[in-house]
Amino acid sequence: xxxxxxxxxxxxxxxxxxxxxxxxxxxxxxxxxxxxxxxxxxxxxxxxxxxxxxxxxxxxxxxxxxxxxxxxxxxxxxxxxxxxxxxxxxxxxxxxxxxxxxxxxxxxxxxxxxxxxxxxxxxxxxxxxxxxxxxxxxxxxxxxxxxxxxxxxxxxxxxxxxxxxxxxxxxxxxxxxxxxxxxxxxxxxxxxxxxxxxxxxxxxxxxxxxxxxxxxxxxxxxxxxxxxxxxxxxxxxxxxxxxxxxxxxxxxxxxxxxxxxxxxxxxxxxxxxxxxxxxxxxxxxxxxxxxxxxxxxxxxxxxxx
Numbered sequence: 001x002x003x004x005x006x007x008x009x010x011x012x013x014x015x016x017x018x019x020x021x022x023x024x025x026x027x028x029x030x031x032x033x034x035x036x037x038x039x040x041x042x043x044x045x046x047x048x049x050x051x052x053x054x055x056x057x058x059x060x061x062x063x064x065x066x067x068x069x070x071x072x073x074x075x076x077x078x079x080x081x082x083x084x085x086x087x088x089x090x091x092x093x094x095x096x097x098x099x100x101x102x103x104x105x106x107x108x109x110x111x112x113x114x115x116x117x118x119x120x121x122x123x124x125x126x127x128x129x130x131x132x133x134x135x136x137x138x139x140x141x142x143x144x145x146x147x148x149x150x151x152x153x154x155x156x157x158x159x160x161x162x163x164x165x166x167x168x169x170x171x172x173x174x175x176x177x178x179x180x181x182x183x184x185x186x187x188x189x190x191x192x193x194x195x196x197x198x199x200x201x202x203x204x205x206x207x208x209x210x211x212x213x214x215x216x217x218x219x220x221x222x223x224x225x226x227x228x229x230x231x232x233x234x235x236x237x238x239x240x241x242x243x244x245x246x247x248x249x250x251x252x253x254x255x256x257x258x259x260x261x262x263x264x265x266x267x268x269x270x271x272x273x274x275x276x277x278x279x280x281x282x283x284x285x286x287x288x289x290x291x292x293x294x295x296x297x298x299x300x301x302x303x304x305x
Contacts (some may be wrong), residue, residue: 003052007237008237008240009233009237010233010237010240011233012232012233012236012284012285012288012289013192013232013233013235013289013292014124015283015285016289017208017291018178019281019286020286020289021290023174023178023285023286024281025142026174026177026178026181026182026266026278027173027177027178027181028181029177029178029181029182029184030176030177030178030179030180030181030184031177031181032181032184033180033181033183033184033185034177034179034180035185036192036200037138037184041188043184043187043188043189043190044095044182044189044190044191045080045093045095045189045190045191045192045194046080046094046095046096046129046191047111047129047137047191047192048135048137048138048141048190048191048192049085049095049096050095050096050129050130050133051093051094051095051096051128052093052094052096052103052105052108052126052127052128052129053088053091053092053093053104053125053127053129053183054091054092054093054094054108054109054123054125054126055089055092055103055123055124055125055126056087056089056090056092056108056109056112056121056122056123056124057087057088057119057121057122057123057124058089058090058116058119058121059088059119059120059121059285060118060119061088061112062083062088062090062116064081064082064083064090064263066160067081067083067090067092067112067172068081068109070112070115070116071092071108071111073115074089074111074114074115076094076104076107076108076111078094078095079093079094079108080092080093080094080189080263080264081263082138082264089124092108094108096129099124103136104162105123105126107215109121109123109168112291129163129289136281137192138220141192141195143196144195144199145199145202146174146193148174148199149169149173149196149200149202150171152165152168152172152202152206153165153166153168153169155277156168156169156206156210156213157210159297160217161215163290163291163294164213164217164298166290167213167287167288167291167294168206168209168210168213168287168292169241170281170286170287170290171205171209171261171282171286171287171290172202172205172206172209172279172282173178174201174278174282174286175201175205175275175278175279175282176201176202178199178274179197179198179201179271179274179275179278180198182274183267183271184263188267189267191267193264193267193268194199194267194268194271195273196268197267197269197272197275198271198275200272200274200275201274201275201276201278201279203269203277204250204275204279205275205278205279205282205283206279208247208279208283209245209279209282209283209287210296211239211242211243211283212235212236212239212243212283212287212288213287213288214235215235215238215239216231216235217294218235218240219231219232219234219235220265221225226290228292232288232291232292233298235288236284236288238255239244240284243280243283243284244280246278247276247277247279247280251273251276254272254273255273257269258270258273272297
């Protein structure tokens with residue numbers, strides 16, 4: 001494989017206090033975001049906050065920018081639009097907070113009838129998502145995250161040691177909270193698609209962490225005379241090129257998707273992009289240093305020798 005850095009000898013463990021301080025801030029921001037989401041004070045999509053989704057099929061193609069401008073000029077500015085070009089279909093999603101006196105679906109149809117009189121349409125579907133359903137979706141999303149972290153601990157603990165499993169789970173939890181906190185700070189909309197991205201990045205972060213842990217485990221067995229800190233540093237340096245190349249490969253795909261993927265995919269790809277960055281960082285500066293805080297069987301074997 002390509003080694004873009006060659007042989008390195010960086011003292012990653014020596015920077016663990018700084019990394020823990022930075023990570024602590026990001027985790028705190030993520031926890032604040034969770035509290036605000038639970039209170040309904042964050043920028044929630046209609047999946048969680050409730051609202052209306054209307055899918056229309058036009059006789060002629062309609063440009064999404066023209067449709068958005070028509071809605072904004074008629075008082076429905078906070079709407080999420082998704083077009084299906086081949087079928088001339090347009091999906092309009094409006095949060096409950098923007099609903100006015102008449103029903104939102106009827107309001108949207110009236111606007112398009114007025115603004116595009118020569119482009120007739122039919123209603124494919126119209127769905128109202130109430131606050132009760134939104135609350136249930138929030139609970140289901142939280143359960144999915146908890147189950148995924150429990151699975152991470154069991155998988156890594158079975159493959160390595162319990163402390164490796166806990167460290168991997170904490171690092172992955174850190175990544176999810178960091179991205180969620182960044183989204184809250186940027187006032188990005190939290191939707192089910194963003195939750196999907198968070199679960200996806202949890203899998204990516206775990207994979208990257210396991211590669212680092214695998215080399216650490218090998219070195220703990222073969223370099224017993226070295227201190228555990230030195231052994232972990234050596235292991236990270238040995239897989240550093242692989243880690244960077246893997247992350248850059250994913251970033252090369254996500255950057256154009258974030259920039260030119262359209263409004264619907266923008267937040268999803270942005271969450272993945274942030275997750276790759278934080279996941280790469282946490283594998284080196286969070287998961288690995290956590291092993292030093294919890295001496296395990298490997299460390300005890302070295303001390304006896």
